[in-house]
Amino acid sequence: MACAYFSRGKQCGSFVYFSLGVVNQIHNKYSVRKDTQHQFNARESGWGFTSFMPLGELYDPSRGYLVNDVVIIEAEVLVRGVVDYWTYDSKETGYVGLKNQGATCYMNSLLQTMYHIPYFRKAVYRMPTTENDLPSQSISLALQSLFYKLQYSDNSVATEELPQSFGWDTYDSFMQHDVQELNKVLCEKLEDKMKGTVVEGTIQKLFEGHHMNYIECIDVDYKSTIKESFYDLQLDVKGCRDVYASFDKYVEVERLEGDNNYHAEQNGLQVGSSIQFLGCRYLA
Secondary structure (H helix, E strand, O other): OEOHHHHHOOOOEEEEEEEEEEOOOOOHHHOEEEEEEEEEOOOOOEOOOOOOOOHHHHHOHHHOOEEOOEEOEEEEEEEEEEEOHHHOOHHHOOOOOEOOOOOOHHHHHHHHHHHOOHHHHHHHHOOOOOOOOOOOOOHHHHHHHHHHHHHHOOOOEOOOHHHHHOOOOHHHHOOOOOHHHHHHHHHHHHHHHHOOOOOOOHHHHHHOEEEEEEEEEOOOOOEEEEEEEEOOOOOOOOOOOOHHHHHHHHHOOEEEOHHHOOOEOOOEOOEEEEEEEEEOOOOO
8 A cells, every 4th residue: 555645745644554355255254354554654655465365366266256257355444643653752752662564563562561671671781792793683782772772762763673683584574473472482582692691591580480380179188289480471351450350360260170170189070270379570
């Protein structure tokens, strides 16, 4: 999609949500649809998808997209207003944002969270680099550069070098990834880079927590406990008014029934399970 707004010499950007779809005329549930959103501006007046669907599938009449030499394409565009983000000045708030590469909002949220942990930010700055390192090839230098720009730049910051440093290409940047998996990958790579340096063990000290998984028989005297460590937790938010309610739901007792039953030696299948937190880090 291209925005002609800037051909008339305008500078402000339009924030647009748009979706494209190719309708399957035989089975609608197999229709292909993709959506994205973008802040159009003079520097990025065009935006779209690096790939949409294989041409072989589109041209194959048996797949249902091409019927009687007709392909049905659906498009939806929603303009949410004109915002001059490119002239945003950090002096107004003291903070700047991260530019979206296509589908990297999840990554930007994680990076902003990490940046705002002072101890973590200081540890990143203390990671050793050499004058021959390139940000696109060194995760240490890429993260240092990114944090420095977040701290001192007046304008929003690009993130292309960081994904490149752990092996992503342009296609990966346009794909939605799981933020929990990205956090795991990033922490593992940073832990590896910190080994043998003055900041070795920082990731574990900052993020590791412990909880006890216990399985307990309801009608007989039997209890099994396992201590486990974690760097992150997957909390439910649906139906929870706040994060405290999410934690309450996370640790509530679950009765193991049916196929989910646990076999206790000599006591049959009659147990419940729950989790007890033993310790979490205070981040400052």
